[in-house]
Amino acid sequence: MSEQPPRLWSPSAERVAHSQINQYLQWLAARDQHFTDYQALWQWSVDHIEEFWASIWEYFDIQCSVPYQQVVSSHQMPGATWFEGARLNFAEQLFRFNTDAATANKDAIVADSETRDRVTLSWGEVRDQVTAVANTLRALGFGPGDRVVAYLPNTPEAAIAFYACASIGAIWSSCSPDMGASSVLDRFRQIDPKLLIAVDGYRYGGKAFNRLEVVQQMRDELPTLQHTVLLPYLDTTLNVNAALPGAMRWQDLFTHPAARANPIRFEQLPADHPLWILYSSGTTGMPKPIVHGHGGSLVECLKGNALSLDLGEDDRFLWFSTTGWVMWNCQITGLLVGATICIYDGNPGYPDLSRLWKFAQDMRLTFFGVGAAFFANCMKAGIEPRKIADLSSLRSVGSTGSPLSDEAFHWIYQEIHSDVLLASISGGTDVAAPFVASSPLLPVYAGEMQCRSLGVAVHALDEQGEPVMDEVGELVITKPNAKHAAVFLE
Secondary structure, eight states: OOOOOOOOEOOOOHEEEHSSSHHHHHHHHHTTTTSHHHHHHHHHHHHHHHHHHHHHHHTTOOOOOOOSSSSEEEEEETOOOOOEOOOGGGGGGGGGOSSSSTTTTTTEEEEEESSSSOEEHHHHHHHHHHHHHHHHHHHOOOOTTEEEEOOSSSHHHHHHHHHHHHTTTTTEEEETSSSHHHHHHHHHGGGOOOOEEEEEEEETTTTTEEHHHHHHHHHHHHEOOOOOOOOEEEEETTTTTHTTOOOOTTTTHHSTTTTTTSSSOOOEEEETSEEEEEEOOTTSSSOOOOHHHHHHHHHHHIIIIIIISSTTTTEEEEEEEOSHHHHHHHGGGGGGGTEEEEEEEOTTTSOOTTTTHHHHHHHSEEEEEEHHHHHHHHTTTOHHHHHHSSSTTOOEEEEEOOOOHHHHHHHHHHOOOOEEEEEEEEETTTTTTEEEEEOOTEEEEEOOOOOOOTTTTEEEEETSSBOOSSSOOOEEEEEESSSSSEEEEO
16 A cells, blocks of 8 residues: 555535535435445445436436436446437526526626637626527528537637537537647548638737638638638627628627527437537547537536536636637536636736736636646746735636646645645546546545546556556446447448
């Protein structure tokens, strides 16, 4: 047995009592399911996968027009089918918060960038904008199964467009505009998109990058495209029709006669109907498209954001990302648990590495998430976040993308905040979810991730296929998980 690393943090009794997962445990206890600790809960979640995922569905009150007939068809991998018979829509879950006049003005999205001034959207404004875009897309002939590709930075418009597409059953796929034409086309060519939503350009590190030539190349080389919508982001005065003949301006989606004609309508879809398409890195060949369904994505996002990251209606949530990284999906789904998502588009090191820390102060963030490399860069540069910004509102700090060093664990508690949940997590684009996760019920030890994700039967196996502890093994998932993913073959 290896020596126990230093304990850096333990949750207070108050933190545990007010955590989202404690509320879930109390809900389970009222149904005669009692667990003494997180490990017991995890063990139940993988030993009784039908009961666990049914509890997630019921606890989060998944909105569906037709209930599922069974949780999972079998324990076979691959081949298990989840929530057969259910008809639902991922986006419908979004509008369960702040829907009355008294709370509709609460912040839903707050965005800063290098390219323009701060944008703040209330829950009421998000609902209105998603409704308008969805209605216009329907009027233009888009519906279930149509692929929509986005070449957008991390802006409120990207989140609005995604939820609008989800509401009509269209399938979303995005790339960041810092990607070149060949990298984007390698991905988008494989999925036969009908609609392109793109940006004219952006600023990064104080420099302007015009992307109109790339957008035109995509129009030329994606023969299935029927419409292009352009967001004038770099140049708000751009004549869109002159720059890209036949393209619509983003604002046209709101002035179309159909935009305000009807209240929002959520297409009712099978649980495995595709929601979004992500891509493998392309390091071993062409990037491989990976499909995620409405039902699996919904239960996993709710479970992960609430029970693991401990996000709720009072949180202000950042996970710094571009639209080409799976953490963008994590960021925008913070809305599903009622959190305010605070997004930043630009170089986190410009004009220096204090930028995101000052953003955290300005936004009064309760959750600050980034890639582990950002912390390493701050350490190397001698940054002392607590001397740069008031970070007293933080309850959690998130890290992923690469291993977080022991030194970085110590640095976070010494230089950022002494009383935060450090959510160092690891998962993958193939599942768009963590395998190894965090929990507000557990202590944090230097250099260690806290726990295995609920519902995920993850183990380290030796060469004989036997589970091992405190030694190197192969990460293996031994049972099916509700977050279904498959290579896109059409």
